[in-house]
Amino acid sequence: MNSPVLKxxxxxxxxxxxxxxxxxxxxxxxxxxxIAQVLLFGFVLSxxxxxxxxxxxxxxxxxxxxxxxxxxxxxxxxxxQKATLTHDQIETAMKAGDIKMAVIFPxxxxxxxxxxxxxxIQVIADAxxxxxxxxxxxxxxxxxxxxxxxxxAQNNQSYTIVPQVKMLYNPELLGAPNFVPGVMAxxxxxxxxxxxxxxxxxxxxxxTMEILLVSPLKPYLVIIAKTIPYLLVSLLNLTAILLMSxxxxxxxxxxxxxxxxxxxxxxxxxxxALGLLISVGSTSQMSAMMTSQMSLMLPTMMLTGFMFPIExxxxxxQGISYIVPSRYYYTIVKAVMLQGLGxxxxxRETLVLGFIxxxxxxxxxxxxxxxxx
Amino acid sequence: xxxxxxxKADKLTKRFGDFVAVDAITFDVKQGEIFGFxxxxxxxxxxxxxxxxxxxxxxxxxxxxxxxDVYKDAEKIKKNIGYMSQKxxxxxxxxxxxxxxxxxxxxxxxxKDIKDRGAELLDRLGIAHEAKTxxxxxxxxxxxxxxxxxxxxxxxxxxxxxxxxxxxxxVTRRQFWDLIYxxxxxxxxxxxxxxxxxxxxxxxxxxxxxxxxxxxxxxxANLKKKFSVDSMNKVFYELARGAKRKAD
Numbered sequence: 001m002n003s004p005v006l007k008x009x010x011x012x013x014x015x016x017x018x019x020x021x022x023x024x025x026x027x028x029x030x031x032x033x034x035i036a037q038v039l040l041f042g043f044v045l046s047x048x049x050x051x052x053x054x055x056x057x058x059x060x061x062x063x064x065x066x067x068x069x070x071x072x073x074x075x076x077x078x079x080x081q082k083a084t085l086t087h088d089q090i091e092t093a094m095k096a097g098d099i100k101m102a103v104i105f106p107x108x109x110x111x112x113x114x115x116x117x118x119x120x121i122q123v124i125a126d127a128x129x130x131x132x133x134x135x136x137x138x139x140x141x142x143x144x145x146x147x148x149x150x151x152x153a154q155n156n157q158s159y160t161i162v163p164q165v166k167m168l169y170n171p172e173l174l175g176a177p178n179f180v181p182g183v184m185a186x187x188x189x190x191x192x193x194x195x196x197x198x199x200x201x202x203x204x205x206x207x208t209m210e211i212l213l214v215s216p217l218k219p220y221l222v223i224i225a226k227t228i229p230y231l232l233v234s235l236l237n238l239t240a241i242l243l244m245s246x247x248x249x250x251x252x253x254x255x256x257x258x259x260x261x262x263x264x265x266x267x268x269x270x271x272x273a274l275g276l277l278i279s280v281g282s283t284s285q286m287s288a289m290m291t292s293q294m295s296l297m298l299p300t301m302m303l304t305g306f307m308f309p310i311e312x313x314x315x316x317x318q319g320i321s322y323i324v325p326s327r328y329y330y331t332i333v334k335a336v337m338l339q340g341l342g343x344x345x346x347x348r349e350t351l352v353l354g355f356i357x358x359x360x361x362x363x364x365x366x367x368x369x370x371x372x373x
Numbered sequence: 374x375x376x377x378x379x380x381k382a383d384k385l386t387k388r389f390g391d392f393v394a395v396d397a398i399t400f401d402v403k404q405g406e407i408f409g410f411x412x413x414x415x416x417x418x419x420x421x422x423x424x425x426x427x428x429x430x431x432x433x434x435x436x437x438x439x440x441x442d443v444y445k446d447a448e449k450i451k452k453n454i455g456y457m458s459q460k461x462x463x464x465x466x467x468x469x470x471x472x473x474x475x476x477x478x479x480x481x482x483x484x485k486d487i488k489d490r491g492a493e494l495l496d497r498l499g500i501a502h503e504a505k506t507x508x509x510x511x512x513x514x515x516x517x518x519x520x521x522x523x524x525x526x527x528x529x530x531x532x533x534x535x536x537x538x539x540x541x542x543x544v545t546r547r548q549f550w551d552l553i554y555x556x557x558x559x560x561x562x563x564x565x566x567x568x569x570x571x572x573x574x575x576x577x578x579x580x581x582x583x584x585x586x587x588x589x590x591x592x593x594a595n596l597k598k599k600f601s602v603d604s605m606n607k608v609f610y611e612l613a614r615g616a617k618r619k620a621d
Contacts, residue, residue, distance in 0.1 A: 004481045007478065007481060008478060008479050008481060010478070011474065011475055011477075011478020011479055012475070012478070012479060014475075015464070015467065015471070015475045018464075018466065018467055018471060019464070019466060019467075022466045023466065206460065206461075206462070206464075207458050207459075207460025207461065207462050208462050208463075208464065210428065210456070210458050210460075210462075211456060211457075211458060211462045211476075211524075212479070213428055214426050214427070214428060214451060214454070214456040214533075215451060215456075215476075215479050215480060216448065216451045216452045216479075216480065216481070217479045
């Protein structure tokens with residue numbers, strides 16, 4: 001790469017940044033949307049849940065269990081119903097929507113606790129609404145921790161109560177923490193694909209694209225220069241989303257941040273390529289926007305498993321989901337961010353994503369030649 | 374290769390399926406000449422110009438621009454030409470100076486050249502005080518003069534102007550032509566398409582396109598003599614009457 005080319009590139013990229021930072025609508029889109037998405041999904045969906053109806057089955061009926069039950073009853077989060085129900089009865093009650101959670105104290109609870117310093121309780125939550133399930137489970141865990149802390153402070157007893165949590169109906173808890181990877185896929189798709197498509201079509205509309213094609217600027221430079229700003233802005237956005245998740249939503253990033261950024265860059269490149277492809281077929285900014293929404297945003301929302309589990313979809317729809325790049329990205333982010341897995345767990349998804357990206361780039365290079373003819 | 378010839382076309386043809394947009398046109402443009410390319414809408418002017426600019430490849434025939442073959446040396450041609458399209462071609466959300474810097478930059482001018490030529494350009498147009506004004510807020514006449522000046526900032530051998538004066542008043546058009554004359558005096562060959570016949574009068578030589586063919590090709594004075602009329606407007610009417618193609 002010789003320096004005149006870099007100089008041309010520099011002049012061009014600088015111009016692109018002027019466009020990005022001078023258009024209020026673009027800025028709003030770039031920075032307002034991701035923030036709004038995260039806050040919306042984060043706070044509105046996982047807000048404090050009060051007065052959840054729960055059932056407490058106390059088989060122990062001893063000092064310890066009653067102490068804890070009193071605490072649960074005192075909490076504003078729960079409305080407690082005491083009954084000794086069997087497992088089947090608990091499930092029936094949950095299906096009828098009467099209770100959200102069941103807390104079961106086994107026989108000899110306090111006995112175990114005072115002699116072994118260790119006891120178990122069972123918690124069964126209705127996870128068909130995963131947000132509520134995780135939230136109320138953590139409320140309960142807090143109450144139990146509180147009890148342990150008090151026991152330690154008052155009697156110098158170090159108790160360990162292990163809640164055996166069982167999530168019914170939705171054991172993987174699709175939802176709550178999963179929206180962050182989903183929002184990441186959505187936002188990156190939106191910014192990279194749609195904004196790039198619109199930016200290029202805008203040059204066509206204005207007639208400046210012709211000037212650029214008549215200039216000695218190599219077509220690939222036009223493409224690179226047009227996409228670099230959106231690549232950078234997307235990485236910036238990604239950082240913002242991650243920071244918000246960590247500091248506002250208390251979601252920790254369990255895996256490697258470097259790996260997360262590397263995989264995101266791959267996904268961003270595939271989105272940019274999609275945006276370019278859309279710009280080839282569109283003659284107006286409006287049509288570019290509509291095409292992006294129909295062909296990219298919708299599949300990202302519907303077919304990545306972020307809003308609706310893919311396993312429950314009709315077979316043909318599952319088939320389509322295999323060619324949606326965000327599906328793989330979503331899986332990758334979930335693995336790295338939520339489960340803390342390394343590259344060895346996601347190399348297959350990475351490979352497929354890389355392959356899709358490569359195909360998109362090849363199609364782009366070919367269609368760009370046709371454009372010039 | 375004749376050094377005085379800037380553009381040479383021989384039986385240049387462009388077909389789109391059955392439609393012959395440019396039908397075996399033959400002409401040459403001398404260096405430093407102001408060459409008018411006139412014709413009704415849809416006569417094939419823009420297509421012919423796109424071929425010469427390297428935006429489109431001809432179906433048959435030959436052409437050289439600045440001594441380079443349009444088939445083989447499109448990249449070299451691009452370095453030696455400037456282009457201004459009928460659509461206004463500056464970025465409205467960039468300032469005057471930013472537009473100059475951008476276009477000079479993509480033609481690979483050095484920072485010093487960009488600064489010097491930019492200042493010179495603003496001086497010539499008398500808008501040095503507007504360097505930091507957004508182009509979007511300039512009057513249309515200024516924008517077009519600026520667009521032309523930017524199109525020749527890299528000092529090309531030939532500049533192609535595709536209906537450059539659409540939508541401006543006659544006074545501004547006259548001023549625009551002063552700029553064209555200045556460029557021509559500096560040795561830049563000007564290839565201009567227009568359908569304003571008063572502009573055709575300003576050109577050194579004019580070719581009139583009808584239905585993809587060049588039906589007349591001479592100086593305005595000779596054309597008027599040949600058709601025994603007193604204006605280019607009437608010359609054009611005489612020729613265009615026989616046109617089969619409807620304007621698009």
